[in-house]
Amino acid sequence: DIQMTQSPSSLSASVGDRVTITCRASQGISNYLAWYQQKPGKVPKLLIYAASTLQSGVPSRFSGSGSGTDFTLTISSLQPEDVATYYCQKYNSALGTFGQGTKVEIK
Amino acid sequence: EVQLVESGGGLVKPGGSLRLSCAASGFTFSSYSMNWVRQAPGKGLEWVSSISSSSSYIYYADSVKGRFTISRDNAKNSLYLQMNSLRAEDTAVYYCARGDIVARWGQGTLVTVSS
Numbered sequence: 656d657i658q659m660t661q662s663p664s665s666l667s668a669s670v671g672d673r674v675t676i677t678c679r680a681s682q683g684i685s686n687y688l689a690w691y692q693q694k695p696g697k698v699p700k701l702l703i704y705a706a707s708t709l710q711s712g713v714p715s716r717f718s719g720s721g722s723g724t725d726f727t728l729t730i731s732s733l734q735p736e737d738v739a740t741y742y743c744q745k746y747n748s749a750l751g752t753f754g755q756g757t758k759v760e761i762k
Numbered sequence: 763e764v765q766l767v768e769s770g771g772g773l774v775k776p777g778g779s780l781r782l783s784c785a786a787s788g789f790t791f792s793s794y795s796m797n798w799v800r801q802a803p804g805k806g807l808e809w810v811s812s813i814s815s816s817s818s819y820i821y822y823a824d825s826v827k828g829r830f831t832i833s834r835d836n837a838k839n840s841l842y843l844q845m846n847s848l849r850a851e852d853t854a855v856y857y858c859a860r861g862d863i864v865a866r867w868g869q870g871t872l873v874t875v876s877s
Contacts, residue, residue, distance in 0.1 A: 755806050
């Protein structure tokens, strides 16, 4: 089975900073990669799919890139409301494996 | 409005069984694959099982294979998860989730496996 590995597991950054989270697949998954945001006590929210397509209503400070095995989620200017845990998920087969998550905090 | 409402969670002893249900509304249920995703307390998301729109394709995570059974009834707009031989490590909030790219999630139902 394909494994998804995120890094870092947590990060602390200042408001306005550029934040980058990476996700690596153990085998190539083309661009079948989604990113989700989960705030404490809330249901996950889809941010990006097809590695780089922004879901409707998601702020443009979020962007995604990558293909094959290496993917990146970038927050161009971190805002207080972006405090959350972020997950990548592959969906190129029916086994929708998630990464372990990256917790983002404000410094 | 799209709604996914889970039910059936609760406290069960190790080795016991539970059946979760997910009632769907606001969209054409029979057109979408569906998933169960769980989250143990304080832990990350774990994909559990998927079923295609016509039930032709069914997949399970290794951690639940042979113990859990996913099913759906398109006439009733409902998704199910039969959970047998439950273990303490199955304790989690179980979410019903729509589609390969999950833009819609239920609010979740808590399953606690404890003696």
